[in-house]
Amino acid sequence: MKTLHRPTKDELFAATDRTVPDLLAPGMRVLFCGINPSLYSAVVGVHFARPGNRFWPAMHLSGFTPRRFLPSEQDELKALGLGITNVVDRATASADLLDAEEYVAGRGNLERKVKRYRPAFLAVLGLGAYRSAFGRPKARFGRQEETLGGTGLWVLPNPSGLNASYQLPDLARLFGELRRAVDAG
DSSP: OOOOOOOOHHHHHHTTTOOOOOBOOTTOSEEEEESSOBHHHHHHTOTTOSTTOOHHHHHHHTTSSSSOOOGGGGGGGGGGTEEEEESSOSOBSSGGGOOHHHHHHHHHHHHHHHHHHOOSEEEEEOHHHHHHHHTOTTOOSEEEEEEETTEEEEEEOOOOTTOTTSOHHHHHHHHHHHHHHHHHO
16 A cells, blocks of 8 residues: 655745546446546655545545545555546646636546546545536535436535535535445446
8 A cells, every 4th residue: 555745845836736536437327527637746756635624534534446446546446446636737826826717628528538548437525616617606525417428417516525514424424425326336
């Protein structure tokens, strides 16, 4: 099990605008889509790497993973039919540093990824990001009526520790709703 080093302030500062490689494979059950990488993730090269991020605990508590994976174990998601990407590829200190044009461009990138890899569901982790990228200002959490090239769209809360509106039990419940939909086929 690879452990990640804790980035220094200088490393974090230098990580602005870097990217984190997508975790993609053909025929995924779910492609989870973050808003954009944190500076922490950009330094260590792993999605949802910041210690306060609740993505990994929510994945386990919702039943997507058999145990709580460490961020450094992200590659194990592929064997479970799961992947990770972002709406916007560039890392920032916070998502509020992104502009509307980046979200719209991000949707185009997501369309290309979905067309190529054909996941059953694309789960966008952030209601505001989904609304901005997809032009759906009244969208709510859960399954969306529209699809993206035949791929089902689902919106979940952002699991960042900065999102105090949703605590881990809420995230696990909402992630679990998606898992049950995926399992139901």
